[in-house]
Amino acid sequence: MFRFVMKRLLMLIPVLIGVSLIVFTLMQLTPGDPAQIMLGPQASQEDIENMREQMGLNEPIYVQYFKFLFGIVTLDFGRSIQDGQAVITKIFEHLPATLKLTFAAMVVAIAIGVPVGIISATRQYSFFDHTSTIGALVGFSMPNYWLSLMLIIIFAVNLNWLPVSGYGGMVFLILPAIALGTQTAAVIMRMTRSSMLEVLRSDYIRTARAKGLTERAVIYVHALKNALIPIITVVGLQVGVLLEGAILTEAVFSWPGIGRFMVDAIRAKDFPVVQGSVLFIAFLFVMVNLLVDVLYAYIDPRIKAQYK
Amino acid sequence: MKEVLIEVKDLSVQYTSEGKEIKAVNNISFQVNKGETLGIVGETGAGKTTTALAIMRLIQTPPGKIRNGSVQFDGKDLLQEKESVLRKVRGNKISMIFQDPMTSLNPVYTVGDQIAEVIWLHEKVSKTEARKKAGSILELVGIPAERGSEYPHEFSGGMKQRVGIAIALACNPQLLIADEPTTALDVTIQAQVLRLMTNLKEKLNTSMILITHDLGVVSEVCDKVAIMYAGEIVEYGTLEEIFRNPSHPYTQGLFNSIPNMNKKVRRLTPIVGLMPDPTEIPSGCSFHPRCPKAMKECKSMKPGNIQLNGEHKVSCHLFDETVVRGRVETNEPSTP
Numbered sequence A: 001m002f003r004f005v006m007k008r009l010l011m012l013i014p015v016l017i018g019v020s021l022i023v024f025t026l027m028q029l030t031p032g033d034p035a036q037i038m039l040g041p042q043a044s045q046e047d048i049e050n051m052r053e054q055m056g057l058n059e060p061i062y063v064q065y066f067k068f069l070f071g072i073v074t075l076d077f078g079r080s081i082q083d084g085q086a087v088i089t090k091i092f093e094h095l096p097a098t099l100k101l102t103f104a105a106m107v108v109a110i111a112i113g114v115p116v117g118i119i120s121a122t123r124q125y126s127f128f129d130h131t132s133t134i135g136a137l138v139g140f141s142m143p144n145y146w147l148s149l150m151l152i153i154i155f156a157v158n159l160n161w162l163p164v165s166g167y168g169g170m171v172f173l174i175l176p177a178i179a180l181g182t183q184t185a186a187v188i189m190r191m192t193r194s195s196m197l198e199v200l201r202s203d204y205i206r207t208a209r210a211k212g213l214t215e216r217a218v219i220y221v222h223a224l225k226n227a228l229i230p231i232i233t234v235v236g237l238q239v240g241v242l243l244e245g246a247i248l249t250e251a252v253f254s255w256p257g258i259g260r261f262m263v264d265a266i267r268a269k270d271f272p273v274v275q276g277s278v279l280f281i282a283f284l285f286v287m288v289n290l291l292v293d294v295l296y297a298y299i300d301p302r303i304k305a306q307y308k
Numbered sequence B: 001m002k003e004v005l006i007e008v009k010d011l012s013v014q015y016t017s018e019g020k021e022i023k024a025v026n027n028i029s030f031q032v033n034k035g036e037t038l039g040i041v042g043e044t045g046a047g048k049t050t051t052a053l054a055i056m057r058l059i060q061t062p063p064g065k066i067r068n069g070s071v072q073f074d075g076k077d078l079l080q081e082k083e084s085v086l087r088k089v090r091g092n093k094i095s096m097i098f099q100d101p102m103t104s105l106n107p108v109y110t111v112g113d114q115i116a117e118v119i120w121l122h123e124k125v126s127k128t129e130a131r132k133k134a135g136s137i138l139e140l141v142g143i144p145a146e147r148g149s150e151y152p153h154e155f156s157g158g159m160k161q162r163v164g165i166a167i168a169l170a171c172n173p174q175l176l177i178a179d180e181p182t183t184a185l186d187v188t189i190q191a192q193v194l195r196l197m198t199n200l201k202e203k204l205n206t207s208m209i210l211i212t213h214d215l216g217v218v219s220e221v222c223d224k225v226a227i228m229y230a231g232e233i234v235e236y237g238t239l240e241e242i243f244r245n246p247s248h249p250y251t252q253g254l255f256n257s258i259p260n261m262n263k264k265v266r267r268l269t270p271i272v273g274l275m276p277d278p279t280e281i282p283s284g285c286s287f288h289p290r291c292p293k294a295m296k297e298c299k300s301m302k303p304g305n306i307q308l309n310g311e312h313k314v315s316c317h318l319f320d321e322t323v324v325r326g327r328v329e330t331n332e333p334s335t336p
């Protein structure tokens, strides 16, 4: 298993280099001179020129890139143009809130999606199955921000059960987690259903029934473990969707996470902050997918065997 | 008179697929005596697997449904009992070996655990004890006990089928249903697996239903033979009766389509045509479109089950005196 993880970690290097190249290129293509922005509109041409020299903006582009790459490896994403603080410090400041929200949303999504998907599959075409299919369709098509607003209006403003927005204990987490997790719940539910349906048709499930096992054991012991692989894949990919969705959700609920922090940085054309945050989120996403691969090997001995 | 172990009566099973009714098994009856082996022979699609699954009430509903019939076993009608009663029969008193060993084992559990599960389930022993017993059963089917900790993908097809046999025999069942247990295996391994199965069956004094389309296998293993066509048993008898005197034109066709070392036949005579579409089974005798001896009556009248000598039964108008006599009186040729 250790070798498997090491192998997967090595495979991450090209992925991260790719991401850094994309981020770097995008920032190069963005209009506006960082030196100019940093110094403000009143700065003289000479000051700007000095600043460019100081920031290394006059060096050949590949030198800039390698410096940038070296910075990433040493977790040095530069300093914020707005207040000169190290980007990495700011990221670590805002990250916990985002992680908390993403995690809570994923818990909501899995807690709803997996059981509903299983029941739908075991009772295909039943009333429950049809209802949950419609539910998933509705859940999937509701825009994130719209659902956020609806939840606020119903549960915070009208019923007054939960706070409208803000950051603190569990009560503040409930509405944003539901708002963010609903689409993902729908996606996980559909995947669970189809994956279970396929597994339930397989020969080894018939073998399990022929052993005299209860339907419960057939479903939860024999079928579910086999059905998990595609479900976990979707969960891994949905982490990316949630991190993306967190940007809007954080804005609506005034959630002090990295999403809101990034939106502010984009408005202020704070290049190092945007670069650093995007890279860091990409890194997180990639790590989650590594975790997913490790889980595959843990669940399915055939996948594990490939890495022996 | 031998003691009857299981008696299937008037069993009918249908599937619904895309709004169409598939009559997979139609009103079949047979019995298996204690210690005996019944061979069910027929082409793909004849309804053999469906029959086997119906006995254990494992037909998936939907799409399948047992329409009619009874399965008398141990003084009970298995088709009427509660699920909980059936669960105590499955894997314990009646167990099944499946056709495709490559897909019939759960890929995410070790083979040892998959054998131990059925022991633990039915024999009220601890899990450790069940594992130990699973090990000795693995040895019994010719696999070292240590390999119990391996997963199905680490075994070859023949080995997997041995595991399948181990699971089926773990609880010493009274009836073993083997559904084409060697069809998916290499020819070289088929004989080995078959021998293993029959040896163990003798040793444990288990009755067996062996489903196959290989008459050679039948001649080696079976005591009784049922020939199945389009969801019906068209001929039934002891091994000797069927092999000495195959009577139904379909059975004769089956025999003619196997190469015979003793007779110098230049060419095999396969049965012409295909199995009928199970959504539209032909009227009268369902074999009539392919039957070389079909008569006018065969199209419109369903043949009854006609008793020949001993246990030999056949459903064909050729053996029905009233039909044949009627034909003589009207002077019609028997083959149009």
Ligand SMILES: Nc1ncnc2c1ncn2[C@@H]1O[C@H](COP(=O)(O)OP(=O)(O)O)[C@@H](O)[C@H]1O
Residues within 6 Å of the ligand: B015, B016, B017, B022, B023, B024, B042, B043, B044, B045, B046, B047, B048, B049, B050, B051, B060, B063, B064, B278
């Ligand atoms: N799950 C199913 N759904 C629909 N039709 C089925 C199903 N299983 C079997 N059948 C049909 O029932 C008929 C008998 O099948 P089966 O019992 O598998 O035959 P055999 O085992 O003799 O090859 C075939 O026509 C087959 O297509």
Ligand code: SF4
Residues within 6 Å of the ligand: B248, B249, B250, B285, B286, B287, B288, B289, B291, B292, B293, B294, B295, B298, B303, B315, B316, B317, B318
């Ligand atoms: S009943 Fe007629 S068609 Fe059917 S097998 Fe006999 S002779 Fe052939």
Ligand SMILES: [Mg+2]
Residues within 6 Å of the ligand: B045, B048, B049, B050, B099, B179, B180
């Ligand atoms: Mg079959």
